[in-house]
Amino acid sequence: MSSTAATTVMERCARLGAISEEPDRLTRRFASPAMQQANALVSAWMAEAGLAVRFDPIGNLIGRYEADQPDAKTLLLGSHLDTVRDAGRYDGPLGVLLALACVAELAAQGRRLPFAIEVLAFADEEGLRYHSTYLGSAALAGSFDRANLALADDQGITMAEAIRAFGGDPDQLEECRRDPGELLGYCEVHIEQGPLLEACDLPVGVVQAIAGQSRISVGFSGVAGHAGTVPMALRQDALCAAAEFVLAVEAHGRQIAGLVATVGQLQVAPSASNVIPGLTTLSLDVRHPVDQWRLAACAMLHELAQQIATARGCTLSWLPRQSTPAVPCTPQLTDLLAQAVQAQGYRLQEINSGAGHDAVALAGLTAVAMLFVRCQGGISHNPAESVTTEDVAVALATLSTFVGLLASEVAK
Ligand code: GLV
Numbered sequence: 001m002s003s004t005a006a007t008t009v010m011e012r013c014a015r016l017g018a019i020s021e022e023p024d025r026l027t028r029r030f031a032s033p034a035m036q037q038a039n040a041l042v043s044a045w046m047a048e049a050g051l052a053v054r055f056d057p058i059g060n061l062i063g064r065y066e067a068d069q070p071d072a073k074t075l076l077l078g079s080h081l082d083t084v085r086d087a088g089r090y091d092g093p094l095g096v097l098l099a100l101a102c103v104a105e106l107a108a109q110g111r112r113l114p115f116a117i118e119v120l121a122f123a124d125e126e127g128l129r130y131h132s133t134y135l136g137s138a139a140l141a142g143s144f145d146r147a148n149l150a151l152a153d154d155q156g157i158t159m160a161e162a163i164r165a166f167g168g169d170p171d172q173l174e175e176c177r178r179d180p181g182e183l184l185g186y187c188e189v190h191i192e193q194g195p196l197l198e199a200c201d202l203p204v205g206v207v208q209a210i211a212g213q214s215r216i217s218v219g220f221s222g223v224a225g226h227a228g229t230v231p232m233a234l235r236q237d238a239l240c241a242a243a244e245f246v247l248a249v250e251a252h253g254r255q256i257a258g259l260v261a262t263v264g265q266l267q268v269a270p271s272a273s274n275v276i277p278g279l280t281t282l283s284l285d286v287r288h289p290v291d292q293w294r295l296a297a298c299a300m301l302h303e304l305a306q307q308i309a310t311a312r313g314c315t316l317s318w319l320p321r322q323s324t325p326a327v328p329c330t331p332q333l334t335d336l337l338a339q340a341v342q343a344q345g346y347r348l349q350e351i352n353s354g355a356g357h358d359a360v361a362l363a364g365l366t367a368v369a370m371l372f373v374r375c376q377g378g379i380s381h382n383p384a385e386s387v388t389t390e391d392v393a394v395a396l397a398t399l400s401t402f403v404g405l406l407a408s409e410v411a412k
């Protein structure tokens with residue numbers, strides 16, 4: 001049963017992997033037509049499994065499987081359906097489809113539990129469109145910052161406009177918020193996105209904590225000018241300032257144990273071969289397991305950026321877009337997940353996540369636990385992302401066992 005279900009999960013990941021905004025690579029941004037299509041497909045699969053399907057006002061897709069009794073609490077399972085640019089097919093969708101497979105198995109057996117289960121497919125985790133992550137899960141957790149609604153994407157479309165065009169309602173986002181008193185917790189399955197499980201020769205591992213992250217939009221503004229006539233000593237070249245900063249970010253990241261700092265996006269204006277760049281904007285992503293070190297690194301990098309800008313006659317803009325703290329997983333749910341792994345005959349491997357997950361936002365609302373699945377070479381945010389059907393079958397069996405263990409606890 002599990003291996004047929006795992007094959008279905010793999011086939012469905014492949015089908016979702018073909019739904020993209022771009023013809024030859026996988027890109028699904030928040031509230032995009034590709035997200036509409038992905039949601040339509042997943043909601044059809046949910047309905048086919050017997051779940052009651054709805055969308056909340058930010059565009060999260062929710063499939064509900066009722067309990068064996070009225071007024072029971074709800075267990076949340078799931079992950080996100082949006083992707084990075086040129087993504088792999090498993091980061092996010094694997095967790096949604098495994099959650100659905102787990103509930104579909106219960107439904108096929110006609111088995112009801114002493115709690116309802118909701119399968120969540122979050123509308124935005126990656127933050128590709130607005131550079132601010134966890135939009136869907138933050139709305140559900142009641143921590144969505146309404147200032148986000150005014151942010152504009154690369155085409156100048158504000159988040160409020162994008163939500164409306166998607167069929168949501170930016171004025172009703174508080175309706176996304178769940179009552180923590182009605183919840184048992186949230187469990188998310190996700191590819192590991194790192195090499196540890198492969199090195200340990202294990203299919204799955206249990207997450208202990210998720211690193212905090214800061215995202216900042218940085219701009220260097222200089223003076224555009226003629227590439228042939230302005231002498232080198234008299235230039236205020238915004239791209240050279242940015243280039244110096246990018247290398248300073250790398251050097252600082254290498255100096256501090258546990259720190260990772262990345263410039264992943266760079267825009268140059270006016271962007272012509274015979275024009276000295278007048279404006280450069282870039283993204284900065286900073287992470288550390290200890291919040292204090294992450295915040296200290298951001299402060300240090302801000303200072304360095306200012307020094308570089310001043311020395312080159314440029315002005316600096318520094319716009320923090322996100323600062324989320326490190327989050328420990330909840331011991332009680334995590335222990336059950338660990339038992340579920342061991343029940344499959346595998347040694348327990350504990351892991352700390354350097355990647356961000358919807359569980360971070362949900363931790364502000366309810367108990368959270370996460371299961372990681374081995375991925376080839378630890379590669380992610382890359383079309384080469386790869387998992388095996390065998391490992392997916394182990395993850396599904398683990399999730400189903402976890403749900404069963406929780407049912408026994410609740411029934412006590
Ligand atoms: C999400 O994948 C992140 O950690 O950036």
Ligand code: MN
Nearest residue numbers: 084091126381
């Ligand atoms: Mn990701």
Ligand code: MN
Nearest residue numbers: 091092125357
């Ligand atoms: Mn993810």
